[in-house]
Amino acid sequence: MKYQITINRANTVDEIEEYWINDDYVKLLAKFDYPDADGSDRATLKELLFMAISDFEPKDAAVIMLEYKLAEDLNHGQIHQISNDMLLDKVCEEYPEIRLHSTLFHINQLLFKAYNGKFPNAKATILECSFELIEGENENALTKENILKLLNYGLSDSNLIKRLFDHAMNENAPFPEAEDVLWDVTTSDNVNFTITTSEYWLSKDDVNSSQYEAVLEIPVEIE
Structure with missing residues (x-):
């Protein structure tokens, strides 16, 4: 299947504003000893949370945040190790589990943001692009794997995804890591997409071509 790919925009951001919802802020405020915040508007909740967090030592605040979001994925020792490492390194880029x-x-x-820069500043990339089928038939929605294989044609050879996953990106082979490399993919028509990932994986400078054609081959599953 042949596609026409157009990269309309590539933005670098330091937060995904819609990730944390009001309910998260209320629950986190309770964990940071500020109960009964329910009913406040979003901006107020966020401001209150930042003030509440700043009353704690950075490492202790990191433990609370990690336990809130990742208690089912990390054990006690891992959480405390990460809480230390987060003050020194971009753990969100270096942690072995993608x-x-x-x-x-x-x-x-x-x-x-709560500590005004005491933690390293990581970045995310948001791509707005289109994948228009110009030859062949595809009744299914493009997967994250499909999208990365199509983007491959327009990315710099220095791009980390291309270097680490060379075989999967260039051969007709499964690419399960794509599910975690791309954080979020949204589309309303299976043509125009908004893609969110880490700048570590894909920066706007990695985009060599804003418009090009690419062939997508469906990977062969090996039993």
């Missing part, structure tokens, strides 16, 4: 990168990013950036 599936946790997105959540670690959102935690890191909330703490970064």
Whole structure:
């Protein structure tokens, strides 16, 4: 199947504003000893949370945040190790389990803003692009794997995804890591997409071509 790919926009951001919802703020405020915040508007909740967090030592605040979001994924020792590491390094880029990168990013950036920069500043990339089928038939929605294989044609050779996953990106092979490399993919028509990922994986400078054609081959499953 042949596609026409157009990269309309590539933005670098330091937070995904819609990730944390009001209910998160209320629950987190309770954990930071500020109960009964329910009923406040979003801006007030966020301001109250930042003030409440700042009353705690950064490491202790990191533990609370990690336990809130990742208690089912990390044990006690891992949480305390990460809470230490987060003050020194971009754990949301370096942690071995890629599936946790997105959540670690959102935690890191909330703490970064609450403490006015005591935590490293990580970035995310938001791509607005289109994938228009110009040859062949595809009745199914494009998957994250499909999208990365199509983007491959327009990315710099220095891009980290291309370097680490060369075989999956260039061969007719399964690419399960794509589910975690791309954090979020939204579309209303299966043509125009908004894609969110870490700047670590894909920066706007990695985009070599804003418009090009690419062939998508469906990977062969090996039993």
